[in-house]
Amino acid sequence: ISSNNRIINIGLNPAIPLYNGFFTVDGATTSHSIEYHYLFDKIQNNNPLEADHGLLINKFDYDMLNINLDFNLLKKMECKYVFSDSELLNYEKDLNYLNKFENDIYEIFIYEIKN
Numbered sequence: 691i692s693s694n695n696r697i698i699n700i701g702l703n704p705a706i707p708l709y710n711g712f713f714t715v716d717g718a719t720t721s722h723s724i725e726y727h728y729l730f731d732k733i734q735n736n737n738p739l740e741a742d743h744g745l746l747i748n749k750f751d752y753d754m755l756n757i758n759l760d761f762n763l764l765k766k767m768e769c770k771y772v773f774s775d776s777e778l779l780n781y782e783k784d785l786n787y788l789n790k791f792e793n794d795i796y797e798i799f800i801y802e803i804k805n
Contacts, residue, residue, distance in 0.1 A: 691771060691788075691800070698733075698764060700757065700774040702798060707773055715769045729767070733760050757781065761803050772801040 691697075696713050699706075704714040716730070761784040772778075772785060777799050781787065785801040792798070 695771055696767065696769040697771040697773050698759075698769050700772060700776070700778070702773050702775045702796075706796070715764070715767050729763075733763055734758075759784075761785075765803055765805070770803055772803065774799045774801070 691712075694713065696715050697707055698715050704717045707714055708717070722730075757778055771788075775796070775798060778785065778801065781801060784804055786804060788800045788802055790797065790799050
């Protein structure tokens, strides 16, 4: 995976991929335009963002059997990959499982958004 590709994180703090050179569409920041905020809000079909926090996908807001994200919108945002700190289940419709990275601290599952 090239660090030029955009990614989104589920349950993983976006600072980790950012530190490692990846470009994320999400982030723990409040310094983004209101337009981007509303666009990101549309990614999470049934889980609107709170006005006072950053652009995060909290895994505790989802049933890991049914990740309800708008993958077509993510593709329009040029997002190609999903990094998750948990294994996603029933992902085959929208994602291809690529690999799992693990060390003493993290276990990160890597998925590619299908075309």
